[in-house]
Amino acid sequence: MLDNPFTSKTYTSIWTKHFNEEKPPIHFKFIKNVQFYKHKLLPFYVNIGKNLTKGIDYKLNVSADDYKGKVFFIYDVPTYFNLEEFKVTNNSSLRLKKLFQYQGFLMDISTFENQDDYINAQFSSKNRREFKSNKRRLETSFNIKYSFIHGSISKPEFDLLFKQFYDLLNKRFQGKQTNYHHLKGVKWNFYKVLVFEMLLEKKASMLVIYSDKNPIGITLNFHAKDVLFETITVFDPDYYKFSIGKTSIIKLLEWCFENNYKISDFSKGDFDYKRKWSNHSYNFDYHVLYDVNSIKARLIAKFSITFFKIKLYLRKKKVNNLYRKYLFKIKGGKAVSKHNSNYITEKLPNFTLSNAFKLIDYNKNDYRFLLEPIYTFLFASQEPLSNIKVYQNKLKSNVYIISGTKGSTKIEFN
Structure with missing residues (x-):
């Protein structure tokens, strides 16, 4: 190689x-x-x-x-x-x-003209429409920016981005209640030093998907002459409905074709998405x-x-x-609260605001658990986040109303 x-x-x-x-x-x-x-x-x-x-x-x-x-x-x-x-x-x-x-999986793109050519060969028309729809809905609901860092970056910018990378990974694996070995002190410090130097040498890259100024998806890659190695990837689980992972893979494919790469390597690990996207194991x-x-x-x-x-x-x-879950527990890992998945929803076509409800700021830490149902509501309603208001029932604090210009939904937590 x-x-x-x-x-x-x-x-x-x-x-x-x-x-x-x-x-x-x-x-x-x-x-x-x-x-x-x-x-x-x-x-x-x-x-x-x-x-x-x-x-x-x-x-x-x-x-x-x-x-x-x-x-x-x-x-x-x-x-x-x-x-x-x-x-x-x-x-x-x-x-x-x-x-x-x-087992390892990769996308050999050496015989394809562009990313659309490859995707057409791998997926049905229904799947392709879904990819475009997910991306369109994401960009409709949020102020999305895609950044591919491959070369110059200042140390303060990198330090901030790598902290955000760590926070996303930590959030993801706390939710899975699993010990993730790359987050250990020595290994993470190694990656922090390594990636900065190799970014400058163009032997590493980071694809970052931003919502406003907040990364919601990051993929760390390493580079050989014409091979891209996808090394660590993470997405904010609150945005799961938008399938950010699929959009990320398409963006990486675009970059590979634009830069005459022949292979995008998913590396080791047998996961369903790798089998679907790869054409070689x-x-x-x-x-x-x-x-x-x-x-x-x-x-x-x-x-x-x-x-x-x-x-x-x-x-x-x-x-x-089982061993990683055991390590998570004995090392005092804190699981993300699961009440954001224990709720029922009810569509309210004609919600009228009354004194029984108060407007809340769902961006405050006390209400962070509401982000996943709010973003799920956005995915269905296809409107900007700026249109959304959230109300809490004054007497039943476990009941919330998510309201937009196209309708409202009641959320009741168990």
């Missing part, structure tokens, strides 16, 4: 600073394009970046023998990278074991390279292979999902 961002000098330097005590990465003559760090006690070497990359590629030099007595573990090698086929030779004791770990494999003539190397390789086979088995049984 040309210009792999995950083996670049910037990525390597920042990763080692955060995760390897700034120790210099280790090079070997027998393998090119990838660097390693060493286990504290064993002759066991792991690729720089570990499992925080979206794809590692390498090339072997079979004439070198500095692999002897050692084991090398390389995370996340996508099969579509098309590495040279490994061949056992009589004059080399190097062996390779590949371990499947994840592939495997994420872990590669174990080891010296077959070394008893110690063979034992270490066998142990690591068995360990990751067990992890894959547990992941298939969804144990990892």
Whole structure:
């Protein structure tokens, strides 16, 4: 792969600073394009970046023998990278074991003219009308702006955006009551430093969907020569009715075609939306390279292979999902209040305001739980947010009226 961002000098330097005590990465003559760090006690070497990359590629030099007595573990090698086929030779004791770990999905757009051409090939006319309708309704109801950051950005602007990114992710995973490992202090600090530097180098980008000045959708990407890696994506759950994720994918497709990219890679993880949007699936494999003539190397390789086979088995049984929910609870995670989903609605074609109701400011923190039903009302009524007024019943504080120019709806919380 040309210009792999995950083996670049910037990525390597920042990763080692955060995760390897700034120790210099280790090079070997027998393998090119990838660097390693060493286990504290064993002759066991792991690729720089570990499992925080979206794809590692390498090339072997079979004439070198500095692999002897050692084991090398390389995370996340996508099969579509098309590495040279490994061949056992009589004059080399190097062996390779590949371990499947994840399914990956991508959009190969190399044979399409534009985003409409690709979407027409993937979806029915009904789906395409839905995409356009969702985008139109979003832009009708809110003051929407799309920003693709790929290059220059000031540090204060970036710091604000990355805090908003964190807040959106935190809100999303609190709602799911799940521990999200990227939000851990060390990892998030790593991303904050890395993304700023790689944005300036145009090896990273951020697609941001704004409602007024507030981000409601952010997608972090990394870039190779003609491949875009969608890395972390999040949307404000209050806007779920508008399917912002689909609009975001279309915007990324537009950018890829405008900039002559061939692939938009959803990366690892088997999700329904990836299957619908992608036209190619592939495997994420872990590669174990080891010296077959070394008893110690063979034992270490066998142990690591068995360990990751067990992890894959547990992941298939969804144990990892239970583990993350358990971590969320024991680490004091606070779930988002669920009363915004426990309500009934009633359309009021002829609502007349009376003294029984008072006008409220739904933007205040005390009423934030009303945003999801308000935005759902907007989706149906197709009118601007500025038209909306919300009233609370003075005697029944769990009853609200959402009123617009095209009708009203009563919301009663259980």
